[in-house]
Amino acid sequence: MIRAIITDLDGTILPRGGAISTETIQAFEKAGQMHYTRIIATGRNLYSTRKILPPGFPIDYLIFSSGAGMLRWTDQQILFARHLSQQSTREIARYLWNYNINFTIQREIPDNHHFYYTRLYPLHEDYKHRIATYEPFGTPIDSPDDIEGQTTQLVMILDARQIRLLEQIRKDLPGYSVVRSTSPTDTKTIWLEIFAQDINKGTTCLQLLKRLNISPNECAGLGNDYNDVDFLDLCGEAFLVGNAPSRLKPYYKSVASDRNNGFTEFITKIIKI
Helix, strand or coil, X not given: CCCEEEECXXXXXXXXXXXXXXXXXXXXXXXXXXXXXXXEXXXXXXXXXHHHCCCCCCCCEEEEHHHCEEEECCCCEEEEECCECHHHHHXXXXXHHCCCCCEEEECCXXXXXXXXXXXXXXXXXXXXXXXXXXXXXXXXXXXXXXXXXXXXXEEEEECCCCCCHHXXXXXXXXXXXXXXXXXXXXXXXXXXXXXXXXXXXXXXXXXXXXXXXXXXXXXXXXXXXXXXXXHHCCCCEEEECCCCCCCCXXXXXXXXXXXXXXXXXXXXXXXXX
């Protein structure tokens, strides 16, 4: 029996350049009427998520920053936050500096929309877009020693020549969580995020389910990208929307795309289980 649902946000219930549909909101309301615990697990920080989801949006919990934070939606109380120490952040930054990779360093939760950023290498268009979008919150740095205080994560945007570094970075930084995702801006560019050890959407969703005394087998998940795999693999029922990468599709059940109300179809299927 399903008792909880977990869904990603961007590219799953929020189409690129669009808005969450009325049908999707109604499906969340219906899930609440069925007494399902409703969880959104997003890579967005809290500030960015709140710009998309109004206070009365019909969910119960929010996993944000790819698992670095957990929020009870009804009273907006942060239940969990995990950070990188200043020392660890500087060490990772020095490592990335050697590869001439541009990256941002997101500050401490709940203010991790504030960030440091580098300009080491010709700027990728997606990186330029990110910096420009959040320009009031950004601080350029010229050295890892400019980083002050705890941080949430480091974010890299890799171009075609740098993508080969993905597995090397994972190998060289075994004490940290290295999470891959696809840019919500152009849906093609690879983003790589480095968090404290064992931080991802899956581990934090599991922590929440334990708090609620819900077994992962009693959970249904819906995602669209590589950074959703960690929570999808926990769930007794796991689905992808139709716009997910083709490499992932053989491993999960499927519903319609984000633009065709895939979440509504997901809820309809879950109710029948």
